[in-house]
Amino acid sequence: MIKKTENTTINKTATSGEKTPAQRAAGRPATRRYVKRGDAPVEKKTVTSTAHPTGRPHHSNSRKPDPRKTIKRGTRSRKGPTSKTTYETDILKTIPPLASGDIRIVPVCGVEWITTNMTFVEYKDEIIVIDAGLGFSNPSTPGIDYTIPNTAYLKANQHKIKALVITHGHLDHVGAIPFVINDLGNPPIYTREFGALFIKKKLEEFPHLNNVNIQTVDDKAGYIKLSENFKVRFFGLTHSIPDSSGVIIQTPLGGIVSTGDVRVENHDGVVDKAEVEQYSHFKDENVLLMTMDSTGIEKPGWTISESIVVENVDKIIKNAKDGRLFIAAFSSQVERLMSFMESAKKYGKYIALEGRSMKSNLGIAEFLELTDFSHVIPIEKIGDYPQNKIVVLLTGSQGEEFAALNRMSKGTHKNIKLQDSDTVLLSASVVPGNNYDVAQLKNRLYSGSYNIITYNDDVVHASGHGTRAELKWIHTQVPYKFFMPIHGEPYMIRMHAKMAAQELGILKENIAVPDNGSIIEIRENGTKLVKLKEKIPAEPRIVEGQKVKDKQEVVFRDRKALAEDGIFIIVVALDPKTGRVKKSPDIISRGFIYLRDNQHILQDVRGMVTDITEKTAKAQKQLDFDKIKQNINEGVGKFLKRSTHKSPIVISVVLGL
Ligand SMILES: [Zn+2]
Numbered sequence: 001m002i003k004k005t006e007n008t009t010i011n012k013t014a015t016s017g018e019k020t021p022a023q024r025a026a027g028r029p030a031t032r033r034y035v036k037r038g039d040a041p042v043e044k045k046t047v048t049s050t051a052h053p054t055g056r057p058h059h060s061n062s063r064k065p066d067p068r069k070t071i072k073r074g075t076r077s078r079k080g081p082t083s084k085t086t087y088e089t090d091i092l093k094t095i096p097p098l099a100s101g102d103i104r105i106v107p108v109c110g111v112e113w114i115t116t117n118m119t120f121v122e123y124k125d126e127i128i129v130i131d132a133g134l135g136f137s138n139p140s141t142p143g144i145d146y147t148i149p150n151t152a153y154l155k156a157n158q159h160k161i162k163a164l165v166i167t168h169g170h171l172d173h174v175g176a177i178p179f180v181i182n183d184l185g186n187p188p189i190y191t192r193e194f195g196a197l198f199i200k201k202k203l204e205e206f207p208h209l210n211n212v213n214i215q216t217v218d219d220k221a222g223y224i225k226l227s228e229n230f231k232v233r234f235f236g237l238t239h240s241i242p243d244s245s246g247v248i249i250q251t252p253l254g255g256i257v258s259t260g261d262v263r264v265e266n267h268d269g270v271v272d273k274a275e276v277e278q279y280s281h282f283k284d285e286n287v288l289l290m291t292m293d294s295t296g297i298e299k300p301g302w303t304i305s306e307s308i309v310v311e312n313v314d315k316i317i318k319n320a321k322d323g324r325l326f327i328a329a330f331s332s333q334v335e336r337l338m339s340f341m342e343s344a345k346k347y348g349k350y351i352a353l354e355g356r357s358m359k360s361n362l363g364i365a366e367f368l369e370l371t372d373f374s375h376v377i378p379i380e381k382i383g384d385y386p387q388n389k390i391v392v393l394l395t396g397s398q399g400e401e402f403a404a405l406n407r408m409s410k411g412t413h414k415n416i417k418l419q420d421s422d423t424v425l426l427s428a429s430v431v432p433g434n435n436y437d438v439a440q441l442k443n444r445l446y447s448g449s450y451n452i453i454t455y456n457d458d459v460v461h462a463s464g465h466g467t468r469a470e471l472k473w474i475h476t477q478v479p480y481k482f483f484m485p486i487h488g489e490p491y492m493i494r495m496h497a498k499m500a501a502q503e504l505g506i507l508k509e510n511i512a513v514p515d516n517g518s519i520i521e522i523r524e525n526g527t528k529l530v531k532l533k534e535k536i537p538a539e540p541r542i543v544e545g546q547k548v549k550d551k552q553e554v555v556f557r558d559r560k561a562l563a564e565d566g567i568f569i570i571v572v573a574l575d576p577k578t579g580r581v582k583k584s585p586d587i588i589s590r591g592f593i594y595l596r597d598n599q600h601i602l603q604d605v606r607g608m609v610t611d612i613t614e615k616t617a618k619a620q621k622q623l624d625f626d627k628i629k630q631n632i633n634e635g636v637g638k639f640l641k642r643s644t645h646k647s648p649i650v651i652s653v654v655l656g657l
């Protein structure tokens with residue numbers, strides 16, 4: 001299943017014995033999660049091992065290469081950009097060069113909608129990129145697979161890029177790596193262990209990317225030198241996936257902090273001790289600029305403690321005595337899923353995993369021995385065990401079309417038919433934009449007589465993104481000079497900036513409010529924050545299949561028109577000798593209006609097309625078929641709009657017969 005890519009290197013820079021607050025909350029033993037590290041009996045499971053869930057061998061620590069040497073051996077091209085559009089080339093020409101001694105920080109993407117995160121820091125002739133995430137189709141990009149950040153500026157400055165630093169292994173922070181790593185000149189990727197394995201697994205789908213250099217870093221490693229002017233330090237924080245981190249990019253003028261995605265574990269607003277410890281090192285840091293997740297800024301107060309979610313679901317697992325329990329959750333919330341597995345173990349139940357991303361993410365957790373997997377059974381075997389001993393963790397909480405829960409709700413799942421005695425738990429909230437799909441899913445689930453539990457019934461979900469009070473608390477833990485909110489919709493970015501100014505007393509001139517591609521500079525020896533009027537090219541690229549394309553507005557306009565108003569095709573047979581239409585034009589339409597009930601419109605269109613064709617032909621000395629088609633399309637388009645209030649795509653075909 002997995003192809004071997006021998007040249008991919010993963011190196012460890014340090015190891016850790018620390019655990020996250022979510023784990024503490026879940027009551028895991030303090031040393032359990034990372035007990036394997038530095039511990040001889042389980043050493044075979046570290047990244048230096050040849051045993052891997054994917055069957056791919058790892059390289060050993062003894063072969064740790066100098067990152068810069070690896071770059072020289074790798075595919076880094078020092079040639080300039082080759083495929084930029086003229087539009088982008090023109091923008092690049094307008095960008096003033098960075099003055100020596102100033103720092104440039106640019107959120108390439110991730111501040112105009114949630115996901116597709118990428119920011120970079122530039123100083124002298126060096127650049128460090130932070131995160132390379134993807135996004136999914138939205139109403140402005142119908143039919144695409146992903147959006148990815150625009151790398152035109154970075155590609156043009158490829159020779160300066162020294163590293164790609166990853167905060168955590170969620171797709172909206174690492175998913176674009178296979179599509180952009182060559183544009184960045186294949187720099188070494190610095191990430192913590194879970195992220196390293198997640199990236200490596202993703203890269204297996206791209207066998208041509210066989211020399212990506214991944215450096216696994218620990219949050220206790222302190223500062224790691226990236227280049228002449230840059231160092232990086234990873235620090236542990238709480239989110240929803242193992243090894244979630246913030247990073248400090250140290251420059252000669254001070255640190256640039258990116259929190260990545262972040263929340264704060266608390267109980268009714270009292271912050272857990274472990275959280276305070278996680279930020280305690282900042283008292284010794286000189287932070288010039290802090291950038292922070294803004295996703296949860298709109299919600300007031302504190303998030304519900306993840307430990308309450310875990311406790312509540314623990315009870316549900318314990319009390320599911322009549323039948324099977326199906327838990328649909330985000331596969332990205334790996335720490336929560338591991339807690340559910342532990343509860344099942346505690347009550348002598350078996351776990352089955354269903355859904356590709358569920359199996360893949362927990363596969364990494366199994367490889368890292370983050371929790372016990374001894375009670376996991378294949379989904380095909382659940383019929384062999386007592387029903388009340390079965391807990392299935394599955395994908396599909398958002399009503400995704402092909403996800404496991406959706407297929408179960410439709411009765412089309414190969415292995416699972418829901419029964420009256422079953423319980424279905426949705427341990428997830430509804431992501432904005434998915435309301436319709438989730439409602440349809442619930443309609444189907446509630447039409448059965450099994451027991452349904454959602455986040456409206458009990459506390460079975462908490463966000464991985466800190467709400468207002470949590471973000472505010474983080475602000476108070478990091479003494480910084482300048483602030484730039486990132487990760488969010490434009491209104492979230494602005495709410496966050498406003499909170500910093502009004503509630504935390506940060507001077508307005510010390511806050512940058514960016515758009516995608518905004519060029520923020522720290523000048524005058526680190527004392528002045530400036531937002532340039534120029535922007536780097538920031539229109540996201542799109543991915544369809546494995547192909548990266550520029551976003552073509554016309555394509556999306558057509559897709560929307562096809563979806564909303566359909567298509568209207570006219571075929572005309574023209575006698576080139578006489579300039580007369582030979583027979584009544586043929587009309588084909590799809591998704592427009594019900595033609596059988598609108599015969600008069602068809603009659604009118606046929607007459608109109610004949611008229612336009614013959615008049616245009618008569619006026620021409622030599623027949624110009626393109627001009628005839630253009631006149632038909634315009635005339636018919638206007639007529640249909642007038643008579644039906646719809647604007648289908650009109651296509652005409654004129655045949656000279
Ligand atoms: Zn995340």
